[in-house]
Amino acid sequence: TPSGKGRMSPDMRVAAILLAAGTGSRYAATSGSETPKQYVRLAGQPVIRHAAQALLPHVACLQPVGHPPSLSEALQGLTTLSPVAGGETRQASVRAGLEALAALPEEQRPDIVLVHDGARPYVTAKVVRNVVSALTEHPGAIPAVPVADTLKREEGGVISGTVSRDHLFRAQTPQGFRFGLFLDLHREASSLTATDDAKLLEDAGFSVALVQGDEDNIKLTYEDDLVRLERLIGPTLLPRV
């Protein structure tokens, strides 16, 4: 397909899909919170609003995916497209966002799309730029950080082996892709279980660049992550560049 090969021009139109259709079951189980994690308040505003504000300067349009009432309220006053409902799995929610972007008038349709977790509020301009610039050379790019700890495999409560951490990275978001290619791969996908967007390109044999992520670009997953995010985003907010 033409969208998978060759260089993209630097004046690419960038859209972002912001995911908020999950239930946050791991967070709810550890915190007892009734509020889905993407709507938990952090430094006075919902987690997802931080994520939206971080992305907006870099994109021509932002497509939120999630339950429209709570999502619209959390994003009130920000310039985004109207939220669309998500699906049962993360991949299905990404697909819903992609179809909404595909339905835009042709001149508004993006050249590249970023997919970002609504539960990942502390993404920097640098990380977004790293992803977008890699897309001039590659059909996909994801931010990642090297695995620092030694990895152990467990069986029955004891170690059954040591896994080399060489060449191992932890994937973050936003993950970026050429829009036409990514849309085609989603429409052709035979299952809906990918927890990460790059997987569809990997399986189809496209090269996905790994670019520098940020140790602080954490996803709110368990209760402890909120303490760490409060330290980063809380009242003593440090400017990020």
Ligand code: CTP
């Ligand atoms: N997500 C989504 N639609 C789904 C599942 C997840 O839009 N069906 C979104 C979540 O809202 C979140 C992001 O994808 O912003 C990352 O997923 P994850 O951290 O796994 O969130 P949840 O699935 O909500 O949490 P859990 O897996 O603990 O239930």
Ligand code: MG
């Ligand atoms: Mg999940």
